[in-house]
Amino acid sequence: MTDTVDHAYKQRLKKRYAAEKRFRFYGVAALVLTALFLAYLLVDIVSKGWPAFFEHRAVISVALDPAKLDAANVATSDFDTLVKESWRAQFPEITTRVERKQLSGLLSQAAADDLKARVVADPTLIGKTVQTQVLLSDDADLYLKGFGDEADAELMQRVQKAVPVSQHFAWRFFTNGDSREPELAGLQGALVGSLLTVAIALGLGLPLGIAAAIYLEQFAPKNRWTDIIEVNINNLAAVPSIIFGLLGLAMFLNVFGLPRSAPLVGGLVLALLVLPTVIIASRAAIRAVPPSIREAALGVGASHQQAVFQHVLPLAFPGILTGAILGLARTFGETAPLLMIGMVAFIADVPKGITDAATVLPVQIFLWSDLPELAFQSKTAAAIIVLVGTLLALNGVAIYLRNKFERRW
Amino acid sequence: MDKTSSALITPPAPRVLTGSTMRISARDVNIYYGEKHAIKHLSVNIPDKAVSAFIGPSGCGKSTFLRAVNRMNDTIPSCRITGEIKMDGKNIYDPEVDVVQLRSHVGMVFQKPNPFPKSIYENVAYGPRIHGLARSKTDLDGIVESSLKKAGLFEEVKDRLTHSGTGLSGGQQQRLCIARAIAVNPEVILMDEPCSALDPIATARIEELIDELRQNFCIIIVTHSMQQAARVSQLTAFFHLGNLVEYGDTDEMFTRPQDKRTQDYITGRFG
Numbered sequence: 001m002t003d004t005v006d007h008a009y010k011q012r013l014k015k016r017y018a019a020e021k022r023f024r025f026y027g028v029a030a031l032v033l034t035a036l037f038l039a040y041l042l043v044d045i046v047s048k049g050w051p052a053f054f055e056h057r058a059v060i061s062v063a064l065d066p067a068k069l070d071a072a073n074v075a076t077s078d079f080d081t082l083v084k085e086s087w088r089a090q091f092p093e094i095t096t097r098v099e100r101k102q103l104s105g106l107l108s109q110a111a112a113d114d115l116k117a118r119v120v121a122d123p124t125l126i127g128k129t130v131q132t133q134v135l136l137s138d139d140a141d142l143y144l145k146g147f148g149d150e151a152d153a154e155l156m157q158r159v160q161k162a163v164p165v166s167q168h169f170a171w172r173f174f175t176n177g178d179s180r181e182p183e184l185a186g187l188q189g190a191l192v193g194s195l196l197t198v199a200i201a202l203g204l205g206l207p208l209g210i211a212a213a214i215y216l217e218q219f220a221p222k223n224r225w226t227d228i229i230e231v232n233i234n235n236l237a238a239v240p241s242i243i244f245g246l247l248g249l250a251m252f253l254n255v256f257g258l259p260r261s262a263p264l265v266g267g268l269v270l271a272l273l274v275l276p277t278v279i280i281a282s283r284a285a286i287r288a289v290p291p292s293i294r295e296a297a298l299g300v301g302a303s304h305q306q307a308v309f310q311h312v313l314p315l316a317f318p319g320i321l322t323g324a325i326l327g328l329a330r331t332f333g334e335t336a337p338l339l340m341i342g343m344v345a346f347i348a349d350v351p352k353g354i355t356d357a358a359t360v361l362p363v364q365i366f367l368w369s370d371l372p373e374l375a376f377q378s379k380t381a382a383a384i385i386v387l388v389g390t391l392l393a394l395n396g397v398a399i400y401l402r403n404k405f406e407r408r409w
Numbered sequence: 410m411d412k413t414s415s416a417l418i419t420p421p422a423p424r425v426l427t428g429s430t431m432r433i434s435a436r437d438v439n440i441y442y443g444e445k446h447a448i449k450h451l452s453v454n455i456p457d458k459a460v461s462a463f464i465g466p467s468g469c470g471k472s473t474f475l476r477a478v479n480r481m482n483d484t485i486p487s488c489r490i491t492g493e494i495k496m497d498g499k500n501i502y503d504p505e506v507d508v509v510q511l512r513s514h515v516g517m518v519f520q521k522p523n524p525f526p527k528s529i530y531e532n533v534a535y536g537p538r539i540h541g542l543a544r545s546k547t548d549l550d551g552i553v554e555s556s557l558k559k560a561g562l563f564e565e566v567k568d569r570l571t572h573s574g575t576g577l578s579g580g581q582q583q584r585l586c587i588a589r590a591i592a593v594n595p596e597v598i599l600m601d602e603p604c605s606a607l608d609p610i611a612t613a614r615i616e617e618l619i620d621e622l623r624q625n626f627c628i629i630i631v632t633h634s635m636q637q638a639a640r641v642s643q644l645t646a647f648f649h650l651g652n653l654v655e656y657g658d659t660d661e662m663f664t665r666p667q668d669k670r671t672q673d674y675i676t677g678r679f680g
Contacts, residue, residue: 290523294484295517298481300512301536302535302539
């Protein structure tokens with residue numbers, strides 16, 4: 001009798017252990033799979049995007065002939081022809097019209113602009129022959145980076161033989177606005193646009209959200225109205241973001257007549273979008289403060305408001321901060337609602353204020369990913385690196401601040 | 410037998426005190442939590458400069474009545490109170506009474522030590538500061554020091570007043586809370602099971618302290634330990650199912666209870 005009981009017991013025990021083992025295996029498998037996906041994604045993006053942070057320049061000598069340049073008016077002088085002629089002069093053997101055109105195509109428009117900037121800064125150069133770096137076009141750049149067959153291979157080999165070509169860090173990727181020329185297209189317009197938009201979104205969303213959370217959690221009477229408000233806030237957090245874009249279009253553009261494509265409107269829409277997130281996170285943080293702290297403050301005669309602002313809020317601060325950073329990350333990465341209010345246009349100028357036309361980083365990625373030029377694929381990946389890097393940095397700051405301010409009680 | 414309905418209970422002057430006046434007088438107090446009738450027709454006089462212990466089984470209303478004395482129940486939305494509780498001749502539920510001011514006259518010490526997560530100094534200084542009791546920094550330092558001394562904590566913490574109050578041991582934290590309560594110069598101190606989270610040694614220390622504080626304050630302590638009630642109080646009140654059954658001299662109460670329910674409770678037959 002005891003034997004059979006023993007046997008059944010052992011069987012059950014074995015089963016239980018097996019079940020636990022299986023569950024652990026599933027867990028590890030899920031983790032490994034996730035890690036693999038993530039690693040693949042990162043490796044793919046970084047390997048595609050990394051080359052876009054660099055550009056190729058050739059060094060040629062240009063004679064700054066005073067006859068061709070107006071010393072009194074350098075800025076309007078024709079550097080284009082000057083640089084083009086100097087470039088062709090490096091290759092005297094190329095004479096056919098087709099080949100000459102191809103050769104010119106290897107030079108970027110920016111080559112002349114860079115030289116012009118140099119001469120404007122130092123007009124004494126006029127009359128001298130200077131060694132200058134000229135930016136190569138995206139086709140030549142891609143060839144030198146080892147992919148792309150837009151540039152003629154035979155011609156490129158001749159270029160490499162005739163002039164020194166070297167690779168440099170592409171600062172203009174961060175200092176230029178958008179451009180149709182891939183080698184000139186930069187992120188500054190999108191970065192400034194993002195900054196302005198996020199600043200407005202958080203400048204409005206955080207104070208409103210936190211104030212609403214404090215009121216709802218600590219002061220509001222518990223009745224049907226506050227219940228309805230609470231349900232609606234939770235529902236708003238789940239509304240697809242494109243709906244907020246439509247709301248922004250209908251309200252801010254059509255009713256209030258605010259400018260299209262402006263960070264002001266983008267920020268207003270995103271403020272509405274993060275409001276529920278901020279309220280929910282802040283309420284949770286406030287609720288997590290033990291009631292004994294509030295009672296202690298009330299017990300020594302603090303008013304309700306003193307108890308809340310001097311004791312409850314400081315303790316809830318790290319949690320509220322986490323909510324704020326979550327909101328920040330969300331506004332920074334949001335795309336869909338901004339499409340609806342026209343922040344999706346091609347905008348070459350860096351916005352100077354909140355009513356200038358602008359775009360934002362994720363929308364810039366969306367725009368570039370749509371372009372046919374091969375070089376823009378790399379630019380897209382590079383912009384993704386910048387976006388993800390910024391988000392990681394923001395999250396890092398959030399975690400640091402939270403740990404710094406977190407207090408035990 | 411059932412002397413619940415508005416029979417006023419004034420305890421006989423405890424043998425240990427003479428010439429004590431009544432600090433708190435409650436008349437026909439009823440407290441409701443929503444539908445629940447938590448305190449039924451309670452009328453009582455509580456004397457000054459004595460320790461009154463409230464005992465009774467869980468849910469009998471002793472904490473509820475305690476929290477009514479400094480209107481802490483106001484923070485519970487469903488809580489309703491009728492009748493009047495007078496302190497120094499003034500009904501504390503009168504609309505003219507400012508609850509913030511009331512609480513500066515009626516200090517409270519809670520079941521779980523709940524110092525603010527701030528420095529020891531700030532814990533004690535907070536009350537005097539918000540009530541404007543100190544005119545200068547030296548004044549405030551003096552209040553903090555004397556309060557900590559009265560709470561018997563000063564010697565232990567005088568070198569680390571800037572350290573966090575939450576870093577102290579449980580017993581020290583509770584004495585810090587007592588110092589915080591007496592720093593605003595109250596007349597009444599309410600204690601809601603102040604020793605239930607402490608070990609016996611820390612408990613003994615608090616009990617000594619309560620006995621010292623009795624010289625200057627009207628103290629009401631809710632306790633589940635009948636030994637504690639017997640040790641620290643001069644007067645004991647027994648609550649049962651929302652009724653104040655009996656209130657009188659502690660020694661009398663534990664040796665010759667008037668009511669059958671009191672007798673059953675203190676002899677451990679229920680509760």
